[in-house]
Amino acid sequence: xxxxxxxxxxxxxxxxxxxxxxxxxxxxxxxxxxxxxxxxxxxxxxxxxxxxxxxxxxxxxxxxxxxxxxxxxxxxxxxxxxxxxxxxxxxxxxxxxxxxxxxxxxxxxxxxxxxxxxxxxxxxxxxxxxxxxxxxxxxxxxxxxxxxxxxxxxxxxxxxxxxxxxxxxxxxxxxxxxxxxxxxxxxxxxxxxxxxxxx
Amino acid sequence: xxxxxxxxxxxxxxxxxxxxxxxxxxxxxxxxxxxxxxxxxxxxxxxxxxxxxxxxxxxxxxxxxxxxxxxxxxxxxxxxxxxxxxxxxxxxxxxxxxxxxxxxxxxxxxxxxxxxxxxxxxxxxxxxxxxxxxxxxxxxxxxxxxxxxxxxxxxxxxxxxxxxxxxxxxxxxxxxxxxxxxxxx
Numbered sequence: 366x367x368x369x370x371x372x373x374x375x376x377x378x379x380x381x382x383x384x385x386x387x388x389x390x391x392x393x394x395x396x397x398x399x400x401x402x403x404x405x406x407x408x409x410x411x412x413x414x415x416x417x418x419x420x421x422x423x424x425x426x427x428x429x430x431x432x433x434x435x436x437x438x439x440x441x442x443x444x445x446x447x448x449x450x451x452x453x454x455x456x457x458x459x460x461x462x463x464x465x466x467x468x469x470x471x472x473x474x475x476x477x478x479x480x481x482x483x484x485x486x487x488x489x490x491x492x493x494x495x496x497x498x499x500x501x502x503x504x505x506x507x508x509x510x511x512x513x514x515x516x517x518x519x520x521x522x523x524x525x526x527x528x529x530x531x532x533x534x535x536x537x538x539x540x541x542x543x544x545x546x547x548x549x550x551x552x553x554x555x556x557x558x559x560x561x562x563x564x
Numbered sequence: 565x566x567x568x569x570x571x572x573x574x575x576x577x578x579x580x581x582x583x584x585x586x587x588x589x590x591x592x593x594x595x596x597x598x599x600x601x602x603x604x605x606x607x608x609x610x611x612x613x614x615x616x617x618x619x620x621x622x623x624x625x626x627x628x629x630x631x632x633x634x635x636x637x638x639x640x641x642x643x644x645x646x647x648x649x650x651x652x653x654x655x656x657x658x659x660x661x662x663x664x665x666x667x668x669x670x671x672x673x674x675x676x677x678x679x680x681x682x683x684x685x686x687x688x689x690x691x692x693x694x695x696x697x698x699x700x701x702x703x704x705x706x707x708x709x710x711x712x713x714x715x716x717x718x719x720x721x722x723x724x725x726x727x728x729x730x731x732x733x734x735x736x737x738x739x740x741x742x743x744x745x746x747x748x749x
Contacts, residue, residue: 425635
């Protein structure tokens, strides 16, 4: 068992505080609630379903809007369901795309069933194997009192380093309160598209 | 399944529909083509790959293409997703995304499992394609001849753009031709 899991709400808030005008694509469940809790924005597109699609939707935005930074924030199981996306993304090499995987090693939304990243699957290693060189894991360092990552530096990597970038953040299996974005898909797509239209 | 007939059936009129669809892309504002390749799409895909103005995005599974096309449209650009009929079976849950969000998507589907199919593994999903798409709010365009594919594609693109409903052009096996397994059992 690793120690020093990160606080997901604090991590996401700290990163999104530094987003500038980046577009954010949030995978379904807790990552969407985390992004919403950090502050709603027309530049956030939240999934409420379509599991496995967040990274590829982010790639689509990044390809259509190459001058816009795009951050995908999703969970470990959502990312694994779309794990082939890493190969597709690596082939396109979008310099403006970053993916933050909040890895709690469980299916947090459905009853905390154990996921596959606690026992065996290493998402950053899979991403590297698919051809994304800038793929790494933060958090979960062994030992008491680990300070965790420098959030400002991590945000800099996610928003400024040449992409594609994949960061897997080992976060605590926690029970934050719901912070729910609109469920109206037409509203979400209309405001997101309009916010990007000026590029 | 409410489509008991093996249809359509007939001859291609010999038009180079793959080139015609490719040539229509600039006029339709399409610069991104996502694909899990199929032999039936071969001509279209080779032209896309050779054109520096088209970004060909190779997928590992067809559902990635639906999510990608939704993303490009959110970024202001209609994309085309070019897949084989069996791949329609892989996109079912992801079609909830364009359905709920009313995002235009454009699919070009090369059919298997129709008349002259000799691989039984292609038949189950091939026969279900129309019903799967219709059940999930994708409107189906079915050109009768090779020369009708590019016009159907243009119509499906306009349909998607103007109505926010995904459109799929099914290119029948009578247009593409059947795959031979000569020498097999």
